[in-house]
Amino acid sequence: MKTKLTKLFVCLFALCTLVCANAAAQDKKADKKKxxxxxxxxxxxxxxxxxxxxxxxxxxxxxxxxxxxxxxxxxxxxxxxxxxxxxxxxxxxxxxxxxxxxxxxxxxxxxx
Structure with missing residues (x-):
């Protein structure tokens, strides 16, 4: 049970990191166009x-x-x-x- 929670936590952390990185990249593109x-x-x-x-x-x-x-x-x-x-x-x-x-x-x- 403890290993499942650890794996779930790691997956959620990785997903959050990817979403934040993608949002930052899109903001950078918008700044360049402006x-x-x-x-x-x-x-x-x-x-x-x-x-x-x-x-x-x-x-x-x-x-x-x-x-x-x-x-x-x-x-x-x-x-x-x-x-x-x-x-x-x-x-x-x-x-x-x-x-x-x-x-x-x-x-x-x-x-x-």
Missing amino acids: KTAEVTFVVSMFCENCKAKIERHIAWEKGVKELNVNLDKKLVTIGYDPSKTNEEALKKALEALEYTCEKPDESPTESK
Whole structure:
């Protein structure tokens, strides 16, 4: 009887340990997703090769988590970890590929 209780206690302890470890891992993943910032640039790209070049190189920049390149609108949207990089570093990386880039004008334009 005593060995059965000991085995039961050990099994319950192991189960509790696994559940707590799993919960901690999920909290860590949620924290990483919250730490993502996003920036959009208007880039001087003209063809599919330009788009492919940006996708190949910028995806490997330090801290880049997501990358969306829209050739029609000439927009590059980058999701990044602000603890590893910043907007200026990402802009310099695009300029190193010999593209001009600037932040899009967010103010509404008035037509007269």
